[in-house]
Amino acid sequence: xxxxxxxxxxxxxxxxxxxxxxxxxxxxxxxxxxxxxxxxxxxxxxxxxxxxxxxxxxxxxxxxxxxxxxxxxxxxxxxxxxxxxxxxxxxxxxxxxxxxxxxxxxxxxxxxxx
Amino acid sequence: xxxxxxxxxxxxxxxxxxxxxxxxxxxxxxxxxxxxxxxxxxxxxxxxxxxxxxxxxxxxxxxxxxxxxxxxxxxxxxxxxxxxxxxxxxxxxxxxxxxxxxxxxxxxxxxxxx
Numbered sequence: 001x002x003x004x005x006x007x008x009x010x011x012x013x014x015x016x017x018x019x020x021x022x023x024x025x026x027x028x029x030x031x032x033x034x035x036x037x038x039x040x041x042x043x044x045x046x047x048x049x050x051x052x053x054x055x056x057x058x059x060x061x062x063x064x065x066x067x068x069x070x071x072x073x074x075x076x077x078x079x080x081x082x083x084x085x086x087x088x089x090x091x092x093x094x095x096x097x098x099x100x101x102x103x104x105x106x107x108x109x110x111x112x113x114x
Numbered sequence: 115x116x117x118x119x120x121x122x123x124x125x126x127x128x129x130x131x132x133x134x135x136x137x138x139x140x141x142x143x144x145x146x147x148x149x150x151x152x153x154x155x156x157x158x159x160x161x162x163x164x165x166x167x168x169x170x171x172x173x174x175x176x177x178x179x180x181x182x183x184x185x186x187x188x189x190x191x192x193x194x195x196x197x198x199x200x201x202x203x204x205x206x207x208x209x210x211x212x213x214x215x216x217x218x219x220x221x222x223x224x225x226x227x228x
Binding site for chain 1: 144145147155156157158159162164170173206210215216217218219220221222
């Protein structure tokens with residue numbers, strides 16, 4: 001089955017600096033890569049996603065890159081703010097019997113220091 | 115995105131008992147998914163529930179321990195049976211948006227087993 005590795009497990013940055021979280025996946029059939037943000041005690045929220053036919057996608061301060069050949073994808077947050085503090089999960093998704101099966105990474109706890 | 119209501123939001127249970135978690139969606143969806151999130155951990159798929167057929171369980175999860183019902187296209191239940199302290203987790207239901215594969219989560223059920 002799919003295996004998604006995520007690094008680092010914790011990340012502290014100063015407010016205004018950038019944060020980068022990296023993931024690798026194992027299944028070449030994975031074709032959709034969402035990123036989720038989970039604040040303490042709340043549900044995971046989809047913040048950005050990318051498909052395998054795209055190399056990069058940006059939404060305001062958040063960007064994702066995908067290297068399909070190397071099976072790497074990354075989340076970049078620029079100009080970090082304290083409200084960006086949360087746990088971030090990457091995921092890899094593939095079609096499995098008519099639905100998309102999603103495998104999550106192990107999570108990165110991001111702390112933005114004011 | 116779909117509005118997903120989950121209840122109870124939290125419960126404290128005695129070992130050996132069972133708890134049924136309900137998940138209601140405000141629109142019809144083909145697939146519903148149940149995830150477990152152990153303390154400080156990532157999200158692990160328990161099973162996939164398709165209306166009108168038996169749920170499909172992931173490796174390590176069995177129907178006797180986690181029976182699932184899916185009586186219609188907007189509702190599902192997950193029962194955690196014969197609970198032990200190791201079952202203490204957050205349980206999340208989720209649905210995908212169908213066409214574009216985005217996965218959305220319910221608010222979760224925080225379960226503590228004494």
